[in-house]
Amino acid sequence: MHFSKTRIAPTPSGFLHLGNVYSFAITAAAAQKYGASLLLRIDDMDRDRVHPEYLADVFQTLAFLGISYDEGPSNPADFEAHYSQRHRLSFYEVLLGQLVATGKVYACSCSRKQIETDFGGVYHGACQHKKIALDTPGVAWRIDTSQARPILVRALDGSTTIAALPEGMHHFVVRKKDGFPAYQLTSLADDLYFGVDLIVRGQDLWPSTLAQLFLAGLLGADAFLSATFHHHELLTDGHDRKLSKSAGDTSVLHFRNQGLTAAGLYSRIGSTIGKPIEKPKDFSALIPD
Numbered sequence: 441m442h443f444s445k446t447r448i449a450p451t452p453s454g455f456l457h458l459g460n461v462y463s464f465a466i467t468a469a470a471a472q473k474y475g476a477s478l479l480l481r482i483d484d485m486d487r488d489r490v491h492p493e494y495l496a497d498v499f500q501t502l503a504f505l506g507i508s509y510d511e512g513p514s515n516p517a518d519f520e521a522h523y524s525q526r527h528r529l530s531f532y533e534v535l536l537g538q539l540v541a542t543g544k545v546y547a548c549s550c551s552r553k554q555i556e557t558d559f560g561g562v563y564h565g566a567c568q569h570k571k572i573a574l575d576t577p578g579v580a581w582r583i584d585t586s587q588a589r590p591i592l593v594r595a596l597d598g599s600t601t602i603a604a605l606p607e608g609m610h611h612f613v614v615r616k617k618d619g620f621p622a623y624q625l626t627s628l629a630d631d632l633y634f635g636v637d638l639i640v641r642g643q644d645l646w647p648s649t650l651a652q653l654f655l656a657g658l659l660g661a662d663a664f665l666s667a668t669f670h671h672h673e674l675l676t677d678g679h680d681r682k683l684s685k686s687a688g689d690t691s692v693l694h695f696r697n698q699g700l701t702a703a704g705l706y707s708r709i710g711s712t713i714g715k716p717i718e719k720p721k722d723f724s725a726l727i728p729d
């Protein structure tokens with residue numbers, strides 16, 4: 441198998457942690473194994489959560505880890521000038537327009553709290569028949585998923601899975617209340633824009649993969665529909681808890697400040713997953729041949 445491009449796609453809303461390192465290293469190893477070029481894509485659409493020190497941490501961490509990439513920003517200034525998602529707003533808007541043209545987009549004025557208290561956290565399209573104008577300020581745009589057909593996902597081991605859109609993704613948001621495109625749309629749009637055909641991500645993003653494939657189907661985005669996915673296991677803290685950004689003591693910055701080397705960090709990941717890992721190349725053993 442050969443792929444032309446894969447990507448690492450951090451969101452600079454916190455310091456990168458061991459879980460990110462694990463995901464980056466697997467992706468870099470997959471790029472090498474399959475002859476794909478590696479893109480660094482930084483998701484900054486949620487500007488309120490983006491902080492300069494988190495953005496800088498992405499570059500410092502990749503340099504510290506010895507993970508090099510072929511395409512993407514080389515530093516925060518280059519990122520802001522050329523690669524920020526704000527530069528692709530017009531492309532996202534074209535795709536949103538195409539979704540609106542399918543007749544499946546509708547405005548929703550429900551608050552998060554309302555969805556929690558009135559619908560038990562699962563949205564079933566309460567606003568769909570209210571016919572709220574799409575240009576009403578402060579409304580989210582949702583997509584009608586009631587006609588969603590089973591979705592085909594291609595995996596790196598050559599297998600395919602057919603899955604239904606999970607309940608948590610029913611009528612998901614494609615444009616947020618602030619008027620900016622939502623994650624599922626920007627992630628799909630960016631993978632199309634950059635020509636990504638191999639997507640490596642954690643298992644926690646499986647519902648997002650299905651949501652994005654659903655959108656790709658509506659948009660006739662064949663390049664994304666035929667992309668290959670690898671959903672890797674999540675690194676846990678040894679107590680079956682997922683490592684998160686809030687867990688400050690697993691941040692790469694913390695380990696660096698303690699004087700840990702990249703090799704030390706890799707072997708720490710290796711002992712967590714029970715595999716001998718000392719350098720980025722060792723992660724290729726975790727990827728299907």
Ligand SMILES: [Zn+2]
Nearest residue numbers: 548549550567
């Ligand atoms: Zn609603």
